[in-house]
Amino acid sequence: MATEASMVRSRPAPAEQFDDLEQQHQAATFGMWLFLITEVMLFGGMFTAYTWYRFLYPAGFAEGSRHMDLVLGGANTVVLIVSSLTMALAVHATQTGARRALGRLLGATILLGLVFLGIKAVEYWQHYQEQLVPGIRFSFDGPLSHQVELFFLFYFMMTGIHAVHLTIGVGIVSVLLVMARRGKFSPAAHDPIEVTGLYWHFVDVVWIFLLPLLYLFGLG
Amino acid sequence: MSAVAVAPRPTSYTTSQVSTWSWLLTEDHKRIAILYTITITLMFFVGGVAATLMRLELLTPEGDLVSSAAYNRLFTIHGVIMVWFFLIPSIPNTLGNFLVPMMIGARDLAFPKLNLASWYIYLFGAGFTLWAIVNGGVDTGWTFYTPYSTHSSTTHVVSTTLRIFILGFSSILTGLNVIVTIHTMRAPGMTWSRLPLFIWSTYATSLILVLATPVLAITLVLVATERILRVGIFDPALGGDPLLYQHLFWFYSHPAVYIMILPGMGVISELIAAFARKRVFGYGFVAASSIAIAVLGFLVWGHHMFTAGISVHAALIFSLLSYLVAVPSAIKVFNWTATLYGGSISFETPLLYALAFIGLFVIGGLTGLFLAALAVDVHVQDTYFVVAHFHYIMVGGMVTAYMGGLHYWWPKITGRMYPELWGKLAALTIFVGFNLTFFPQYIVGYLGMPRRYHIYPPEFQVLNVMSTAGASILAVGYLLPLVYLLWSLRWGKEAGPNPWGAPGLEWQTSSPLPAHNFEVTPIVRHGPYEYPDRRVIGDPSGRRQSVAEGTDGD
Amino acid sequence: MTSGMIGARTYVLVAAVLLVLTGVTIAVAFLPLGSWHTPVALGIAALKTVLIGWFFMHLRVSTPTTRLAALAGLFWLAIMLAGTLDDVVTRGWLPVPGK
Secondary structure, three states, X not given: OHHHHHHHHHOOOOOOOOOOHHHHHHHHHHHHHHHHHHHHHHHHHHHHHHHHHHHHOHHHHHHHXXXXXXXXXXXXXXXXXXXXXXXXXXXXXXXXXXXXXXXXXXXXXXXXXXXXHHHHHHHHHHHHHOOEEOOOEEOOOOOOHHHHHHHHHHHHHHHHHHHHHHHXXXXXXXXXXXXXXXXXXXXXXXXXXXXXXXXXXXXXXXXXXHHHHHHOOOOO | OOOOOOOXXXXXXXXXXXXXXXXXXXXXXXXXXXXXXXXXXXXXXXXXXXXXXXXXXXXXXXOOOOOHHHHXXXXXXXXXXXXXXXXXXXXXXXXXXXXXXXXXXXXXXOOHHHHHHHHHHHHHHHHHHHHHHHOOOOOOOXXXXXXXXXXXXXXXXXXXXXXXXXXXXXXXXXXXXXHHHHHHOOOOOOOHHHOOHHHXXXXXXXXXXXHHHHHHHHHHHXXXXXXXXXXXXXXXXXXXXXXXXXXXXXXXHHHHHHHHHHHHHHHHHHHHHHHHOOOOOOHHHXXXXXXXXXXXXXXXXXXXXXXXXXXXXXXXXXXXXHHHHHHHHHHHHHHHHHHHOOOOOOOOHHHHHHHHHHHHHHHHHHHHHHHHOHHHHHHHOOEHHHHHHHHHHHHHHHHHHHHHHHHHHHHHHHOEOOOHHHHHHHHHHHHHHHHHHHHHHHHHHHOOOEOOOOOOOHHHHHHHHHHHHHHHHHHHXXXXXXXXXXXXXXXXOEOOOOOOOOOOHHHHOOOOOEOOOOOOOOOOOOOOOOOOOOOOOOOOOOOOOOOHHHHOXX | OOOOOOOHHHHHHHHHHHHHHHHHHHHHHOOOOHHHHHHHHHHHHHHHHHHHHHHHOOHHHOOHHHHHXXXXXXXXXXXXXXXXXXXXXXXXXXXXXXO
């Protein structure tokens, strides 16, 4: 018992229900993967509905897609991919004990997340100006009006729910940054950073599918 | 010796701390199970009141007790409460919460805080629902079909969909917790092939909880959005398609019925083994069939839409797959029956419920096959035939299994035995009442009486009166356990660690359980149903010797 | 300790590939591919997803169970898409009046 206590002093103890840190780590990462599966199905429901209508109304959806700002969409994609890089490097920094790098990388991730949200806000504002916000301010001439409205409804819902997830991610990474500054993470115990990384990459993956589906349809 | 040393007179999980806050802020899976049991029982009786009013209205062909608007609210609230606030959480969150860590030799679930959060989410949803009932309810049916729910209904559709959305998180977190626990926290020697079948069923249920519930969540968000913003996702007038709603809704709701029945099947496996004093015949098949039901259950949702206008191509495929999903269920029934054969059977209350389950589940399941046949479904869809079918499975199956499990594990949970005579009486009352309620519904549905109508042609009255009479007997049957189980908490005989002489890990510790489950992590050396011999040991009044001591050298 | 580690240089390389693929996706969208646009665009997106999953999300050094979980999520999404789309795409295929 005494030797165990002295060993424990150099590593944090696992939570009461776990036998050791390794079990806790496995539980944490597997738990996050399961949660991400639920997110796949959540977004998947919207993707299914979107695909249903894209099949029925190709002309209207192509027309809607042509009203998207490809520059902003492309920029946001770049921002998210770089933020995934910084997040992955942050996890790596914890694993190698590079505490200062960890703080900087988490900070960079937060910054990039905020840039993404800023660009999104600009886009939403533009759509509002162009009267392309279904249910709130929508006006479109021509026979494809209902179809275009449906397209924009899906655009706002899918990117909106994505943005909510990203905002939550920014919030969590901010909390992690505070905890990292207080030295809560070490190569032996850094589960929160690793599972947040998984979550962040998932949010990136969703966007990677949203880009072609919403922005790149009807250009060719 | 694989049994765990039991500390002399340990404090139990109920007595280790007694303040209200220690219950409301507990992270102990056993206490959370109790909290859930209290709340779902309350919701069960609320849903039961709705059913009572419906059956009273249906005593006469005219609409003389309630208006059609009120009747619509009654069947909606009955469905919403029974599906989401009773059946789905029942066994997983009560018996499951209690037993999963015990059966695998763990100290708790993987994420105890999430477990408590699940209960609070449930509580919030339940409270919000009771508020909505008092404030006019919802009249769309529990299925919220569009465009009525999004366009025409004037009731609390948005708040109802919102609270079911929130409740979904309770389901998802529970499923996630159970899956991670079973994967990562099994005791040494507890391989997958040594897991009790209740664990296999709960695991399969959790897979469905995790994969299906999010689709419900997003579907309800779409419904609420359409209703608030008045845009045509599902509204045909605006280019929307109501069938898309049905696809998304039933993608969740069909697997949901397997969420409801699989835990019950797990309980039955445990009961049959315990009361035949024999290991379950074809353990591997029963375990695999749980997973098969979970997977195949995701492939058949279109059978709820045969008459809604889906393509014939899709209807054919869904019909074929629906036949396929009956196979693993049938495999379970054959294996349970084979387990009973040659067993040393004692007819205590839990076994009565298990036997009832097998019979009623077979009837319900076979009528499911009738419904899966396209040509038959065209005639009986949306009639009382369907209502009878799912009540045979849900009530005759699931609720029966829940009652059986509750009685079986009651001594472990509370340390007391229920009064056996009253237990048998209640089981019999429930069986008679149930069949009298729901069998006439098969007939009246086949003859053409539609569901969700409060008036009907006079020639159906006799069958409806029978059904209502049965419902009154069923109500007595359900009230009896409420009374005598509560009575037993104070005046029931004290139960020893293992009144049934069963070999599971949960029976190797004291009753009620100690706060930390096991004083020492057990090391598992054999499968879950190792009965050492077939002789009946002791007597069934609660003074049996524990049989587990005889398992040395197995 | 966590099982295996992926080097920082690998991460940077993967990010670079992802950026290149993004450029390709956008450029290809302007080509006259007709009905091939969708499969090509989704195919590139799938490739990017595999890269993110394998490297950034550590599937390369994860247990088989974790990899199975990741696959299961995608598989279940495929089930939902296939079953739903089967209905809307095949309407009118079989000679039954009204369907």
